[in-house]
Amino acid sequence: MSGPKVLLPGATLGVMGGGQLGRMFVHAAQRMGYFTAVLDPDESSPAGRVSHHHVRADYLDEIGLATLCGHAQAITTEFENVPADALARLAQHRDVAPGAAAVAIAQDRALEKAHFVRCGVDCAPHAVVTNEEEVASVDDDLLPGILKTARLGYDGKGQARVRTRAELRAAWEQLGRADCVLEKLLPLAFECSVVVARGHDGAMVHLPVQRNLHREGILAVTEVHEGCIPDAQAHRAIAAARRIADGLDYVGVLCVEFFGLEDGSLVVNEMAPRPHNSGHWSMDAADVSQFELQVRTLAGLPLVQPRQHSAAVMLNLLGDLWFARGAAEATPDWAGVLALPGAHLHLYGKLSARKGRKMGHLTLTGPTPAAARETALAAARQLGIATF
Ligand code: ATP
Ligand code: MG
Secondary structure: OOOOOOOEEOEEEEEOOHHHHHHHHHHHHOOOOOEEEEOOOOOOOOOOOOOOEOOOOOOOOOHHHHHHHHHOOEEEOOOOOOOOHHHHHHHHEEEOOOHHHHHHHOOHHHHHHHHHHHOOEEEOOOOOOOOHHHHHHHHHHOOOOEEEOOOOOOOOOOEEEEEEEHHHHHHHHHOOOOOEEEEOOOOEEEEEEEEEEEEOOEEEEEEOOOEEEEEOOOOEEEOOOOOOHHHHHHHHHHHHHHHHHHHHOOOOOEEEEEEOOOOOEEEEOOOOOOOHHHHHHHHHHEEEHHHHHHHHHHHHOOOOOOOEEEEEEEEEEHHHHHHOOOOOOOOOOOOHHHHHOEEEEEEEEOOOOOOOEEEEEEEEEEEEEHHHHHHHHHHHHOOOOOOO
């Protein structure tokens, strides 16, 4: 970044990637009076369809990157796997946040874990495996474990649970002998995440700690309210997330995921260099959302600590729900769930539903944690989402 230049509303903000996170960034930016430009190869990308400008090009396409620079004064990213090199190239011409170096670390589990260790934040015992010798010589203590590809994994893809050395070997073959990290399988009491936003000047704010429930490797439910995480672990998670952002000299929105273990300890799992699915509740239950924080960090505007004004439960709406009543695709009963008090529906404008595809989310807000939970359980029953 070239420095703390302030871009006021009326400027154009760019985003690499046109998925739902880009769409919600575009909505936040437009609400504040910015113009927007999205680079994504897909003609019908969720963000491309709502942006003032949509550059249809691959992430490394020279002309596409130049066109984006022509439209936008500053550029952010919404998709973890946008090549860091594309960000580095954009940064020669425009302010880019987060920077390529931080994104490159977040894109590689081995580098990411090394960064956590450097920051003095505990992570799961692990080993990097990149060749047959390393596969053969992992510590017994790491089994049973989870083998994860170092790069390009998401929503539990590129992972395999392994109990024995033979299974480890077979899983590594199955993953195409890619560079991997083997992590010890930990006894999780809960999962949580923290969204932090850090400005050019190092100023930092954060959202409250979010309690996350994953199903089949995909986030299913996030709860954010008083008491959803034990206080001691919540404080440790916030302090760790801030240290991790500081250590990267990060500019932008960063989400850090943690595991709470049965013995009361907390370990960091991974980070995402962008707003995160677990922070979506902030659009409806906090006075500043994670997407407004992304706009503010990119534009060099002041960061103020967001205030949560309602208890919140977020339910992910996966493509499975379109098939809840049989083999034929059928739109869920939105009118039914919208009759619930405090229901906020977000759909991402994706053209077709598929199992496991994130189609939207529903935030249920309430005056108390019990009220928000009760409405969320009612919504889950109506939609065919398993109870939690
Ligand atoms: P994301 O979509 O969050 O990027 P991902 O595919 O990168 O997901 P992880 O977050 O590494 O994957 O793992 C997905 C889920 O698998 C975790 O949220 C957790 O439920 C489980 N998991 C991962 N690592 C471990 C571990 N070491 N011990 C126990 N459970 C784990
Ligand atoms: Mg994860």
